[in-house]
Amino acid sequence: MKKRLLIALFILATLAQFAVPSSMIYKYETVLGNGEVFRFKTAPVDPSDPFRGKYVTLSIENDSVKNTGHLFSYGESVFLVVENDKDGFAYFSKASKEKPATSNYYKTRCKWADGGEIRVQIGFDRYYMNEEKAPEAERRYNARRSKDASPSWVSVRILNGTAVIEDLFINGVSVNELLKGTR
Amino acid sequence: MGKNARGMKWLYGELPELEAKEIITPEAASKIRGYYGEIPVKDTRALVLAIFSVLGAILVGSGIILIIAHNWDGIPRNIKTLLAFLPLIISTVISGYVLLNGKESPAWKEAAAVFSGLSAAACIALISQIYNMGGNLHDYLTICLLLAILPIYVFNSSVLAAIYLLALIPWTFNAPNLYGHPDITIMITYFAFIAATTPHFLSMLFNKEFSFRYPWLGWVRSIVLVITIGMVFNHLDINIIIYSICFGFFYIVGLRFEDFSGPFLKRPINTSAILVLMFLMYAMSFQDFWDHIDFDMKYKYFLIIPGIFFIAFLSVSAKMIKEKKLDIIQSMVISFPLAVVLFWILILCFPSWDILESLPYLYFNIFIAALGILSILRGFRRGVLLDMNVGIVVLSMLIIVRFFDSHLSFVAKGSVFIFLGTASLMANWYFCKRLKKEKA
Structure with missing residues (x-):
């Protein structure tokens, strides 16, 4: 028994x-x-996780949204509507406590808020790479940043609150293309 | 009654001589042997085997994870996803084999449980890696903890239970309530997680299995509770109430069910509770402490779980008092959480009462002094040196901490320390002299 x-x-x-x-x-x-593809402007930095391996941390530029009257506290769930600006880069246009009518929204937690702005936790802030390639990606980004004006971004697919990274572009070139041949 | 192997070995060694000198009859010797039975043999091989099996399981699991964490570029995503399941598949096969073949040795069972729990955690970590999911340690650990509960019971694994409890430390330290507002969901989830391993621990306690596993799991559990309980009540200013009630409850539970025939390290619930309660007593003997009592009634629902602990504490204490199982010092210790709760309620209900500014402070100073003096007197009366010295330490500590909030000169403080030290030495000298006299 x-x-x-x-x-x-x-x-x-x-x-x-x-x-x-x-x-x-x-x-x-x-x-x-x-999901729909959105491009978030970012800067890659190379750290590592003892179990999940090397990754580049993506410092997403648009990680805040104008507060439209809701009172948010640290750690509280927040629904963010995602839209594109005139240059084709994504930004969060609206924050709410309820699910928005569109499917192009991202669900996350509030990191910090005051009367005029809410800063949010970005879940798609890691791009895992081969342990030799991750530091190389950061080095290439830093080396070309000053003379090359083309931006770096991460392309993310978003559907009903979930965001999944598709590819990382450093100075306009896919990171996999850029680091081809790096061992 | 737990078998004392060392004592039995000594007794069995003495029996032939006692028989030869006709102090006891051969029948009596045989009856003694029959009563105590075989000397329990400590199977250290089984223990060593269990430790190395668990270490092996951890190393193999971690090795597989690290190989996959290398992030092989050439492998397509779907193959990588399948590979992420590899540790989980291997652990399932091994655990299934251990369970179906009735492998009863702790080495097999502990290793199977640890491998099973860790491989599930690893699989989720690897899936997160493949899909570039960011790191929210709190949410990740919530899933891992939930998945580890059943293997603890299937394999009766104390090692997995210990890993599970230790994982609760980063879980609480990464909870959203830490830097934000109090969160009742975090508190309920925390106690649900603690409750999930409690039957495993209690089964050892109630079945009187005070072997190697019980003490060390008990200590892990106590240390985790000391570190984490306060974290889930962050920003509420009621930590002192929570710790007093919870550890008051653990004290009485330990007193009722733990094995007091062995050393104090082997009764982790009671010993850890004594240490925490003593710390709290000294903290409450400071005037400053009672100047900062406050509670926002909008968070009253946070008091439900401490309330349940308090009722449980009262019930067990009442039972022990009714059965006359408590001595004067133990009765005083269980009165401590009651006094804390009473003063806390009085201060919140009657903030304008001037007497409440100094009454709790005075009460706890007198309380600790009485505890120390009673312990010294009991030591003298029963001839127990340890009791007397515990009393001296309790009393000395009270005098030492009082110096922190006094403005006496260093010369005066130094003189009191010398007096205390001399009094302690004199008491011990007198005590030993009396013992010698009694023996003579």
Whole structure:
């Protein structure tokens, strides 16, 4: 009897262990397949995570939104409507506590707020790379930044609150193209 | 009753001589042997095997993760996603094998549980890496903790339970309430996470399994609770109430159920509670402490869980008092959380009462002094040197901390320290002399 119960619990545990990452994959693939592409201006910096490996931290330029009367506190959930400016780069046009009518919104948490502005936590602030390529990406960005005016951005697909990174562009060139041949 | 292997070994060694000198009959010796049974053999091999199995599981799991974390550029995303499941698949096969083949050794079970819990955490971390998901440690740990609960029970694993409890430290330190406003969801989730491992711990306590596993898991649990309980009540100014009630409850639970025949390190609930309560007593003996009591009633729902702990504390204490299982010092210790709650309520309800400015401060100073004196007297009466010295330490500490908020000169403070030290030495000398006299 006890062994049967343990086996049942084991099956339940295993199902949960497989279901959680599978549902994450399904969610991200849906966003990558059906979400709209937005380009967020960014600057890459190279740190590392002991388990998940090297990545470049993306310092997203437009990480704040004008406060339209809602009172937000640190850590509170916030829905941000995403739109493009005249240069084709994305920005957050509106913050609300309720789900917006459009599917082009991003759900995150408030980092800081005052009467006029809300700064938010950006979930798509990491671009994982091969451990040799991550520092090289930062070096290339820093080397060409002063003489080259072309911007760096991250292309992100957004659908119903979730944002998934598609590619990182350094000085206008896809990072994978830029670092081809780097080992 | 727990078997004392060292004591039994000594007794069994003495029996033949006692028989030979006809102090006891061979029947009595045989009855003694029959009563105590076999000397329990500490199977250190099983312990070493369990430790190395767990270390092995951690190393293999981490190795696989690091290899995948290399982020192989050439591999397409779907293959990388499948590879992320590799540690989880291996751990499932191993755990299934351990469970279905009825492997009862702790080495197998602990290793299977740890590998299972860590590989699920690793799989989620790798999926986050593949899809470039940012790092919110609090949310990530919430999922990992939820997935680790069942393997703890399936494999009766104390190592996974300890890892789970330790993971609660970064979980609380990265919670959104830390820099923001009090968040009742964080508090409820925290206590739900603590409650999730409690049956595993309590089963050892109630079944009197005070072996190696119980003390060290108990200490991990106590240390995690000391560090984290206050964090979930951040910005509410009620930490002192929370710690007094919770550790008052742990004190009485430890007193009722833990094994007092062994050393104090082997009863982690009671010992850790004594340490925390003593610290709180000294903190409350400062006047400054009582000048800053405040609570915003809009957060009253945060008091529900401490309220439940308080009721549980009162129930167990009442039962112990009814059964006359408490001595005077133990009764005084359990009166401490009651006094804290009472003063806290009085100060909040009657902020204009002048007497409440100095009454709690005076009360706790007298309380600690009484505790120290009673302990010294009990030591003298029962002839227990440790009790007497604990009393001296309690009393001395009170005098020392009082110096922090006094304006006496260094000469006066120094003189009192010399007096205290001399009095302590004299008491010990007199005590030893009396013991010798009694023996003679």
